[in-house]
Amino acid sequence: MxxxxxxxxxxxxxxxxxxxxxxxxxxxxxxxxxxxxxxxxxxxxxRWPQRETAEEILDRRFASGEIDAEAYTEARQRLAAHSPRRQ
The missing domain is CATH 1.20.5 (Single alpha-helices involved in coiled-coils or other helix-helix interfaces)
Known part of the structure; x- marks a missing residue:
């Protein structure tokens, strides 16, 4: 058919x-x-959101009150010691 x-x-x-x-x-x-x-x-x-850097995440957590000033400064110093130098 x-x-x-x-x-x-x-x-x-x-x-x-x-x-x-x-x-x-x-x-x-x-x-x-x-x-x-x-x-x-x-x-x-x-098209896609940019990933946050470690410094931006740290700043956001400090601003929202998740970490205190002492932990913030210590983490900032550690990040500065281990991050590649920008020229």
Whole structure:
């Protein structure tokens, strides 16, 4: 029994292409909806958030009150002693 009033070989030839396109659109939509970029623009630096440096994490923890001034200064000194020198 043939469908679509005897479409025959033409439908059989284009049906796999139709499925590939439909599956591709579904995959694209899922990726587009689940991955939320942080910035506006096309550059890779604007799509994903930058990782915090150790100094930034330390500053944030001190500012929020997670660590006291003594622990902050000690950690800052340790970071300064082990971090590579910038020129």
């Amino acid at each position: 043939m469908y679509w009033n005897g479409g025959g070989w033409a439908w059989m030839m284009f049906m796999p292409l139709l499925w590939i396109v439909l599956i591709g659109l579904v995959v694209w939509a899922v990726i587009r909806l689940t991955h939320q970029p942080t910035g506006h623009g096309n550059g890779p630096e604007q």
